[in-house]
Amino acid sequence: MSHVTIDGREYEFEGPQSLLQFCLDHEIELPHFCYHPSMSVPANCRQCLVDIGAPVRDRETGEIRLDEQGKPVIQYFPKLQTSCSHIISDGQVVHTARSSKKVEEAQRDTLEFLLINHPLDCPICDQAGHCPLQIQAYKYGPEGSRFEFRKVHKPKKVKLGPRVVLDAERCINCTRCVRFTDEISGSGQLTIIERGVKNYPITPPGGSFDEPYSMNVIDLCPVGALTSVDFRFQARIWEMASTPSITTTNAKGSNCDLWVRDNLVLRITPRANPEVNEFWLPDEDRLTYHRFNENRPLGPSLHGETESASWDSSLQRVTEILKNSGTQTVFIASAYATVEDNWMLIQLAEAVGGQVAGYISHIEPGHGDGWLRTDDRTPNAQGCERLGLAPIDFPLWQARIESGEFQAIYILEDDPVASELCSIESLEDIQVILHYYSTTNQTLPTADVALPAAMVAETIGTYVNESGRAQRVVPAKVIKGMNRTLMMQMGLSRADRHGTPFDRWHNESHYIDCKPSWEIIPILLKALGAKTGPLGPRKIMRLISDTIPAFKGATYGAMDLSGVALPAIETEVIS
Amino acid sequence: MAEFIRNPVVELPDPNPEAHFSEEDLVFTEDEKSRITDWVNQYPTSDGAVMWTLWLAQEKFGFLPPEVLQLVATELSLPYAQVYGVATFYTQYYKEKKGQIVFDVCTCFSCQFCGGYDILAYLEEKLDVKRGHTSACGRYTLQEVECLGACGSAPMMQVDNGPYMHNLTPEKIDTVLASLEAGQSLPFVSITLPQDEDEMGGNRRTDADAEERYLTPPRPRQTQ
Numbered sequence: 001m002s003h004v005t006i007d008g009r010e011y012e013f014e015g016p017q018s019l020l021q022f023c024l025d026h027e028i029e030l031p032h033f034c035y036h037p038s039m040s041v042p043a044n045c046r047q048c049l050v051d052i053g054a055p056v057r058d059r060e061t062g063e064i065r066l067d068e069q070g071k072p073v074i075q076y077f078p079k080l081q082t083s084c085s086h087i088i089s090d091g092q093v094v095h096t097a098r099s100s101k102k103v104e105e106a107q108r109d110t111l112e113f114l115l116i117n118h119p120l121d122c123p124i125c126d127q128a129g130h131c132p133l134q135i136q137a138y139k140y141g142p143e144g145s146r147f148e149f150r151k152v153h154k155p156k157k158v159k160l161g162p163r164v165v166l167d168a169e170r171c172i173n174c175t176r177c178v179r180f181t182d183e184i185s186g187s188g189q190l191t192i193i194e195r196g197v198k199n200y201p202i203t204p205p206g207g208s209f210d211e212p213y214s215m216n217v218i219d220l221c222p223v224g225a226l227t228s229v230d231f232r233f234q235a236r237i238w239e240m241a242s243t244p245s246i247t248t249t250n251a252k253g254s255n256c257d258l259w260v261r262d263n264l265v266l267r268i269t270p271r272a273n274p275e276v277n278e279f280w281l282p283d284e285d286r287l288t289y290h291r292f293n294e295n296r297p298l299g300p301s302l303h304g305e306t307e308s309a310s311w312d313s314s315l316q317r318v319t320e321i322l323k324n325s326g327t328q329t330v331f332i333a334s335a336y337a338t339v340e341d342n343w344m345l346i347q348l349a350e351a352v353g354g355q356v357a358g359y360i361s362h363i364e365p366g367h368g369d370g371w372l373r374t375d376d377r378t379p380n381a382q383g384c385e386r387l388g389l390a391p392i393d394f395p396l397w398q399a400r401i402e403s404g405e406f407q408a409i410y411i412l413e414d415d416p417v418a419s420e421l422c423s424i425e426s427l428e429d430i431q432v433i434l435h436y437y438s439t440t441n442q443t444l445p446t447a448d449v450a451l452p453a454a455m456v457a458e459t460i461g462t463y464v465n466e467s468g469r470a471q472r473v474v475p476a477k478v479i480k481g482m483n484r485t486l487m488m489q490m491g492l493s494r495a496d497r498h499g500t501p502f503d504r505w506h507n508e509s510h511y512i513d514c515k516p517s518w519e520i521i522p523i524l525l526k527a528l529g530a531k532t533g534p535l536g537p538r539k540i541m542r543l544i545s546d547t548i549p550a551f552k553g554a555t556y557g558a559m560d561l562s563g564v565a566l567p568a569i570e571t572e573v574i575s
Numbered sequence: 576m577a578e579f580i581r582n583p584v585v586e587l588p589d590p591n592p593e594a595h596f597s598e599e600d601l602v603f604t605e606d607e608k609s610r611i612t613d614w615v616n617q618y619p620t621s622d623g624a625v626m627w628t629l630w631l632a633q634e635k636f637g638f639l640p641p642e643v644l645q646l647v648a649t650e651l652s653l654p655y656a657q658v659y660g661v662a663t664f665y666t667q668y669y670k671e672k673k674g675q676i677v678f679d680v681c682t683c684f685s686c687q688f689c690g691g692y693d694i695l696a697y698l699e700e701k702l703d704v705k706r707g708h709t710s711a712c713g714r715y716t717l718q719e720v721e722c723l724g725a726c727g728s729a730p731m732m733q734v735d736n737g738p739y740m741h742n743l744t745p746e747k748i749d750t751v752l753a754s755l756e757a758g759q760s761l762p763f764v765s766i767t768l769p770q771d772e773d774e775m776g777g778n779r780r781t782d783a784d785a786e787e788r789y790l791t792p793p794r795p796r797q798t799q
Contacts, residue, residue: 151581154585155587158587168585182657188657191657194585194663195663195664197585203656205589206590206591206641207655
């Protein structure tokens with residue numbers, strides 16, 4: 001075991017590692033801009049300078065020379081070193097800005113240089129509030145600038161591609177974005193042009209920064225130089241609450257944060273999870289948040305009537321339908337819904353005596369890229385498989401539904417009409433009960449009872465990604481009847497903490513009148529006189545993990561925020 | 576640079592420039608391709624050959640518009656963006672069309688002190704072209720450049736990314752222009768450090784003979 005002394009405290013380490021990463025791992029803060037753990041180390045921002053010394057060894061004997069007190073004599077490097085590019089070795093002594101005046105001054109001077117041509121337009125900058133340059137200038141920077149001349153003006157609001165905007169003046173040339181396109185995504189679409197004070201990153205003439213992972217550079221940018229076309233000037237960082245969640249546009253289940261202001265999801269950013277998506281998120285995952293806010297139902301509806309319907313009357317109607325149809329009911333599970341919802345659906349089917357047809361598989365061949373996008377456009381097909389549900393055999397079930405074999409069809413959070421499982425005409429003589437997310441659902445016009453279901457941003461539940469990793473989500477948006485402060489796991493923005501429902505910014509219509517399916521189905525079970533089983537997703541999941549081997553270990557405690565890998569199962573290859 | 580300090584504005588390069596060369600022109604010959612392959616083989620990755628290849632392209636096409644950079648990128652299997660970044664970093668790669676003869680007059684510190692701006696103004700007058708521009712006939716381009724590393728023989732200029740002209744005076748400019756008009760190539764003048772003057776005949780280059788040898792003039796001893 002080797003030792004390194006940082007600011008007078010001794011730490012143990014093993015194997016070659018960068019000093020900066022070692023410090024960050026041990027919660028020793030070192031200011032830095034260009035360093036990123038998953039990319040090469042150019043050491044060009046010069047912000048992480050530290051003073052490093054090594055014990056002096058006797059040239060002949062090779063032993064460490066000791067002073068009068070018996071302590072090793074330390075010889076310091078003549079110049080300060082960039083900690084990101086320094087590989088620590090045994091016995092080295094490191095001084096950061098906390099214990100060395102020299103380092104403190106060097107870091108302050110570096111920041112003064114970085115800020116010479118920086119426009120300091122923080123009041124209108126999207127990055128303000130979570131900007132490494134702003135934070136580090138406060139903590140380590142000079143009080144003011146001695147630069148009295150005109151700042152260099154560079155192009156502003158340059159649209160690099162369809163989703164990313166560049167403000168070249170704010171750029172500090174850390175090259176993170178360029179390294180991302182070269183080393184991580186491999187598109188090589190960005191470069192730093194010109195030299196000296198004139199340089200900034202851009203696409204070459206005629207080029208467009210349109211790769212499917214382009215928006216990652218926005219998170220990488222340590223200043224506000226790269227901003228999102230979509231989110232630009234939409235909200236300040238402190239007005240939003242961020243809640244850890246996962247993306248549901250594909251079967252990868254990339255970890256993300258949902259940023260919510262006044263109960264509207266305004267953006268989606270990646271959340272680091274080395275087992276799933278590391279630090280990255282594809283653009284398609286980020287830009288799908290509109291579906292959480294727009295075209296949402298106004299409440300349950302009976303035969304398309306929302307105003308006269310209430311949750312009580314709608315659920316009563318569902319109970320009547322299910323009682324009448326009994327074994328002539330077909331249930332359609334959903335790869336969009338959580339494991340808990342699908343499990344509850346199976347319980348309901350058993351109570352009613354109907355059949356579960358399986359789930360509708362949404363495979364889009366050629367969409368996947370072997371990285372964070374998959375052919376499967378649903379988040380939970382693997383979870384359905386592990387519950388024993390199979391993808392619906394289309395010709396078979398099309399024929400069965402059209403033959404009039406069923407009196408009622410119970411659809412969990414999917415759209416069989418849009419996916420061409422059944423036509424509106426074939427459903428005319430069948431009672432349709434639909435759990436749905438959005439008013440654009442094409443099965444909705446034919447639904448007898450339509451129950452608004454909570455989406456991933458509003459529910460608690462578990463999704464299993466394509467590689468069999470169970471990940472749970474917590475609500476980011478509150479639904480009607482839910483209180484953000486009482487839901488202990490939800491993020492709170494400043495406005496959430498200190499605001500009231502009587503504030504002018506508060507908009508009641510952003511609170512969707514929907515329920516999670518795991519809450520709806522037990523009500524039906526109770527009304528049907530069946531056993532409701534465990535109530536609440538945490539208890540449901542505990543029962544599932546105890547009773548179904550494919551979910552062994554998937555308790556809420558074990559999944560926590562980074563998910564848990566489930567035992568491998570043999571899945572049928574979907575052709 | 577002086578102009579930039581007065582008005583420090585960096586313009587956005589034209590995102591969709593018009594092509595200068597047709598597709599038939601945009602090819603490397605077999606000979607050129609084999610030279611590029613030789614360069615690529617000298618380095619572990621093809622990045623190393625990018626500057627050689629850009630230079631070759633500039634000699635072939637005269638300057639490096641985006642379509643030529645694209646050609647270089649394709650030839651070396653590098654991202655177009657990377658080649659563009661390299662080409663814009665070096666001022667001696669010409670991104671726009673220049674005259675047949677390019678004068679790079681140094682106006683950096685030492686040359687400025689020794690009359691670099693006078694030389695620049697004299698050339699402006701003589702060639703009837705403004706600094707940073709190309710003459711109407713398209714023959715001459717006059718540029719103001721930063722230090723070319725020949726402060727010992729200031730004021731100086733470089734012609735066509737090639738020979739250095741040292742210790743410029745209006746008379747010397749006249750002779751240089753006259754020989755250029757006559758179609759003669761300019762001589763290579765070797766300048767060595769005073770301590771090296773006696774070695775190697777004052778010429779540190781082994782690949783060119785110095786036609787003219789410059790010796791540091793004896794300086795008067797500094798008196799208080």
